[in-house]
Amino acid sequence: QSALTQPASVSGSPGQSITISCTGTSSDVGSYNFVSWYQHHPGKAPKLMIYEGSKRPSGVSNRFSGSKSGNTASLTISGLQAEDEADYYCCSFVGPSTYVFGTGTKVTVL
Amino acid sequence: QVHLVQSGAEVKKPGASVKVSCKASGYTFSNSYMHWVRQAPGQGLEWMGLINLSDSSISYAQNLKGRVTMTRDTSTSTVYMELSSLRSEDTAVYYCAREMYDNTWSKAFDMWGQGTMVTVSS
Numbered sequence: 001q002s003a004l005t006q007p008a009s010v011s012g013s014p015g016q017s018i019t020i021s022c023t024g025t026s027s028d029v030g031s032y033n034f035v036s037w038y039q040h041h042p043g044k045a046p047k048l049m050i051y052e053g054s055k056r057p058s059g060v061s062n063r064f065s066g067s068k069s070g071n072t073a074s075l076t077i078s079g080l081q082a083e084d085e086a087d088y089y090c091c092s093f094v095g096p097s098t099y100v101f102g103t104g105t106k107v108t109v110l
Numbered sequence: 111q112v113h114l115v116q117s118g119a120e121v122k123k124p125g126a127s128v129k130v131s132c133k134a135s136g137y138t139f140s141n142s143y144m145h146w147v148r149q150a151p152g153q154g155l156e157w158m159g160l161i162n163l164s165d166s167s168i169s170y171a172q173n174l175k176g177r178v179t180m181t182r183d184t185s186t187s188t189v190y191m192e193l194s195s196l197r198s199e200d201t202a203v204y205y206c207a208r209e210m211y212d213n214t215w216s217k218a219f220d221m222w223g224q225g226t227m228v229t230v231s232s
Contacts, residue, residue: 001172003154036218038155045225046147046155051210051218089155093217097160097169099145104154 004029004090004102011108012080020105022073022090028100030071034093037066037075040104041086049088050075077107085109112136114206114223121229127194130226132206139187140164143209145219146180146191148202156202160209161189196230203227 005023012018022035029035035053038046048057050066053073063078073092077084090102117131132144146158159170161180168180179192189206204226207219 032217034217036216038219040155045205045222046207046219047222048210048218048220051212051216051220055212055216057210057220091155091157091218098171099157099160099217101147101155101157 001028001094001098001100004092004100006088006090006102006105008103009106009108011110012077013110014080014082016080017076017078018080018107020075020077020088020090020107022075022092022102024071024073024092024100026071028071028092028094029068029073032093032095033068035066035068035073036091037064037073038089038091039084039086040089046089080109082109112208112221114208114221116204116206116223116226119227119229121231122196123232124197124230126196126230127192128196128228129190129192130204130206130228132189132191132223134187134189134208137208140184142211143215144180144182144189145207145209146178147205147207147219149205150199150202153202158191158204163189193228196228198230201228201230 037050040046054066113135115133145160181190206223208221210216210218210220
């Protein structure tokens, strides 16, 4: 199973919106509504930001939203803040009982 | 609250094995799935496998089959990940991560251990 494809980097100014894509195939992202997104600051444990494609866990800011179209899932961060600067990874269930992560995207707040 | 506490850093020689532990607290241990994820230096996250804590059934990533073993001890609420025939490419931070339950198993990881650095070097 190959890693899902994400852009290596995305940047934006404070207050702007950015979108990170996560492209898979009809066998993974396109087949299941089980894409999750993680924020990862270096040296810390990853944090779940979005699950089941568009649901936000309790405590996660509503500035983070997820969606999917075909074989591509997306994470949008609106009202970009300095604290959002981190690495972001998508992850998809690819069945049966198997998962794959995306290649990761470094978000820079200019 | 929920805590996952992992064992400390390890340094191993190529060809050796390493066993990392993950002790859970704050929730019903036996009614969950635990996953293992690793991150090599400068690389992305890699899913390694999962263990069903109710019946010990497992699923491993294809590229690790034959080298990885995941087990659990319900008496101590601890999960173990053992990786054998270590090579330099296995140098990474290893994380345990609990699968989220939200009316159904959400196939997402809502709680993570702090990570365990495993260094493979001669």
